[in-house]
Every structure is written in C-alpha cells, then in structure tokens.
Amino acid sequence: MTAYSARWWHLLDDGRIQCDLCPRDCRLHAGQRGACFVRAREGDGMVLTTWGRSSGFCVDPIEKKPLNHFYPGSAVLSFGTAGCNLACKFCQNWDISKSREMDTLADQASPEQLAAAARRLGCQSVAFTYNDPVVFAEYAMDIAACCREQSIKTVAVSAGYIHDVPRREFFSWMDAANIDLKAFTDQFYFKLCGGHLEPVLDTLRYLHHETEVWLEITTLLIPGQNDSDQELGLLCDWVMTTLGPEVPLHFTAFHPDYKMTALAPTSAATLARARRIGLAAGLHYVYTGNVHDAEGGTTRCPACGSVAIERDWYAILAYHLDETGGCEHCGTLLAGCYQRFQGGFGRKRIPVRLAGP
Structure with a gap:
C-alpha cells in the first residue's frame, strides 16, 4: 500500500x-x-493511502464534467482514486467512491507523468473526478503544480465538503470547479448523504467571491427527494442572490443505483421544469444533463438571446463566439473562459493507460 x-x-x-x-x-x-x-x-x-494510484484514466470532452463555459470543446484528462467523505445513498460512481479494495487501484502515475500525459494526449486540462478530490487533496495539489509547469489547467469535480483552511489551499491550485449541490435542505444532506448543507454553501460562496476559479454547479434531481418546485425555487433564488446570474447551473438526471434502486429515473419533463424555474429566477445559464435535450444543452447569449453554442449532449454542433467569448451577433461577452474554437472534441470517451512510475 x-x-x-x-x-x-x-x-x-x-x-x-x-x-x-x-x-x-x-x-x-x-x-x-x-x-x-x-x-x-x-x-x-x-x-x-491513495497517493499516486488511480481507478483509471480517460480522455473526455470538458462538457462531461460538466463544464460548459470552460474552454468549450476541449479535451480533458479525467481520473479519480478511491474513497469519499460523504455517504450518498444514490451515488452514481459508488464502485469507485465507496471502494474498500485498494488493490483495484491498478493504474499508477506520478504527478510529473500525469501532467506530461495530458500534454501528450492533447488535453487542455486535467480533471480530478469520479470520486471526490477533497479526499486525495495532497495528490491533486501535487499534480496541479506539475500541470502549471506544463501550462495545463486543472479542474476539481467535487461536493465541496471541506473545511476552510484546506479549502483555501486546495482551490488555490484549481482553475475551474464543478461543485455538486446535492439538494437545498439539510435534511436531505443528513439522511441521504451523511453530511450537512452549510459547508457546501460556504464553499460556493468562497469560490465565487474570493477566488478566480471558474465555477459551475450541478444538482442531480432525484424523483420525490429534491425536485419539488419549492425546493428548486429556493435553490435557484439562492444561486441568483448569493452568487449572481452568470454562474452556470446544471440539472442532471438520476438513474437508479447503489442503495436507491427502487426509484424511477428522472424524467425529461422534470429536468425541463427545473430549467424553467432557474431561468425564471434570473439565471442566465441553466442546463439539463444526462439526457438528449438540444435546448437544455444550448448556451444562449443573455443579451440578444441568440444561440452562442449549440450542443447535442456533449457534441458541439454550432459555435458563435469569438476567442474572447464575445457573441458574434451582438458582441456581448459571455461569462467563462474561452479561446479560438477549432472544432470540439466531441462525445467520444477514450480510456487510456499510463505507464507506472
């Protein structure tokens, strides 16, 4: 070990x-x-115990994290380790995050090897994902330091369940984050996740108001658990008033898994309803995920309403922004991080092996 x-x-x-x-x-x-x-x-x-060990590596579209406003169309080298500091009964990656079989972490890479692999594979960024990078923060920070030397960005896909001092140190190395806001009641967090809501809200406040980290939020909608109009309204109003209209919010579909296999999958109608609630609250960028929904995946200019980026799931079908993120129709700068678009990575997902140290 x-x-x-x-x-x-x-x-x-x-x-x-x-x-x-x-x-x-x-x-x-x-x-x-x-x-x-x-x-x-x-x-x-x-x-x-998991420093230098991974549950696997894949080259993904950045939109899969999901990040729709962080170098859209680019490729990201994704990996995770094992373990998690929450106990979500609906975990969609439970075979990784709940793993207690450390010998299943067969893929190994030093931070230097991982950063070099990202460059070799044409990835603009490395994403710490699959399980929560908070629990392997030291390894993620070491990798991020090597990535900076290679001009590779780093992305944290996290539930944001972390104390203030390590939060400041950990996110000082990140360029972007997608934070999983699992629900908007402490009861949900306590009963279904074994945690509490307020530390996650603290992380969201900190990232948006005290850092330059690009932030997007994801909420997995679970039928009958966190998808009522009232709760969605409160969540969207909080994002609007506390963080502002330009923080993208993704509503994604639950599928029965782990300890919640008796529930039905989230319907497309529920996702569309949640998106309408977010837009009505004044949020500029509200997306649906884990389903085919052309309108729910499309980015529109908040000023003129024109299509800025048209998506089919993770594939980019049309792109109408300049290299600074300016709308080609009216010139309005969209929130996010952009570059000259050379064609998207697409929907493909490529598993890769990295040589051991």
Whole structure:
C-alpha cells in the first residue's frame, strides 16, 4: 500500500488524531481510517493511502464534467482514486467512491507523468473526478503544480465538503470547479448523504467571491427527494442572490443505483421544469444533463438571446463566439473562459493507460 504523509490533522489530548480536512472531523485511534477510508492513522501521524494510484484514466470532452463555459470543446484528462467523505445513498460512481479494495487501484502515475500525459494526449486540462478530490487533496495539489509547469489547467469535480483552511489551499491550485449541490435542505444532506448543507454553501460562496476559479454547479434531481418546485425555487433564488446570474447551473438526471434502486429515473419533463424555474429566477445559464435535450444543452447569449453554442449532449454542433467569448451577433461577452474554437472534441470517451512510475 502506498502511503504519503497527509496534511490537516492534529493530536488530541486523549491520544487520538483528528483529521481537519472536512466537517466529518474523524477522530482516529491507532490503525484506524477515516470515514473516507483513504486517510489513515499511522503511528502518531496521518497518511493518504491513495497517493499516486488511480481507478483509471480517460480522455473526455470538458462538457462531461460538466463544464460548459470552460474552454468549450476541449479535451480533458479525467481520473479519480478511491474513497469519499460523504455517504450518498444514490451515488452514481459508488464502485469507485465507496471502494474498500485498494488493490483495484491498478493504474499508477506520478504527478510529473500525469501532467506530461495530458500534454501528450492533447488535453487542455486535467480533471480530478469520479470520486471526490477533497479526499486525495495532497495528490491533486501535487499534480496541479506539475500541470502549471506544463501550462495545463486543472479542474476539481467535487461536493465541496471541506473545511476552510484546506479549502483555501486546495482551490488555490484549481482553475475551474464543478461543485455538486446535492439538494437545498439539510435534511436531505443528513439522511441521504451523511453530511450537512452549510459547508457546501460556504464553499460556493468562497469560490465565487474570493477566488478566480471558474465555477459551475450541478444538482442531480432525484424523483420525490429534491425536485419539488419549492425546493428548486429556493435553490435557484439562492444561486441568483448569493452568487449572481452568470454562474452556470446544471440539472442532471438520476438513474437508479447503489442503495436507491427502487426509484424511477428522472424524467425529461422534470429536468425541463427545473430549467424553467432557474431561468425564471434570473439565471442566465441553466442546463439539463444526462439526457438528449438540444435546448437544455444550448448556451444562449443573455443579451440578444441568440444561440452562442449549440450542443447535442456533449457534441458541439454550432459555435458563435469569438476567442474572447464575445457573441458574434451582438458582441456581448459571455461569462467563462474561452479561446479560438477549432472544432470540439466531441462525445467520444477514450480510456487510456499510463505507464507506472
């Protein structure tokens, strides 16, 4: 097992070690692991057991993260490790995030190798995804440092469940983030995720108001759990009043999985309804995901209403922005990060192997 000295912990008076990474505040006796399973006590210190090990690597379209306003059409090298600091009963990647079989992490790469691979594969960015990068923050930060040397961007796909001090250090290395706002009630977070809502809202406030990290938000809509008009209205109003109209919001479809297999998949009508609520709240960019919905995937200029980027799922069918993100029809600059468009990466997803260290 690979072990790497972890950060953000302190020794308690009773001899236990407290992990200070996330609001779970796990307190560990000798030989114990945190709730995430990958941060463990070793002697009088803490180690990250998954440093340098991955559950796999893929080259994806950036829109799959989902990020619709961060260099649209570009390719991203995606990877994850194992473990998670939430316990979502509906987890769509439970075989990775809930893994307790560390030997399944067969793919290995040093930060230097991973950054070099991203450049070799033509990827504009590296995404820490599949499981939450908060639990492998040290590894992600080391990779991000190497990526910066190669002019490769880094993306965190996260639930945002993290304490303030590590939050500031971790996101100082990120160029973009998609934060999973799972619902807008603490009851949902407590009963279905084993966590709380407020730390996630703190992360969203911090990212938008105190950093240059490009931010988008995703909410997975689960039938009967977080998809009422009232809750969606409150969520959209909070994003509008606290973050502003230019933060993209993605409503994505749930499919039955993990411990919630008895529920039906999210209907296209529910996603369309949620999108209407977001637009009515004043948000400029509200998207639907995990379904074919041409209008729900299309970016429109908030000033003139013209199509700026037309999408079919992850494929870009039309692109009407200049290299600065200016609308070709009226010149309005759209929120986001842009470059000269040379044709999108498309819907393809390419698994890759990286040589071991």
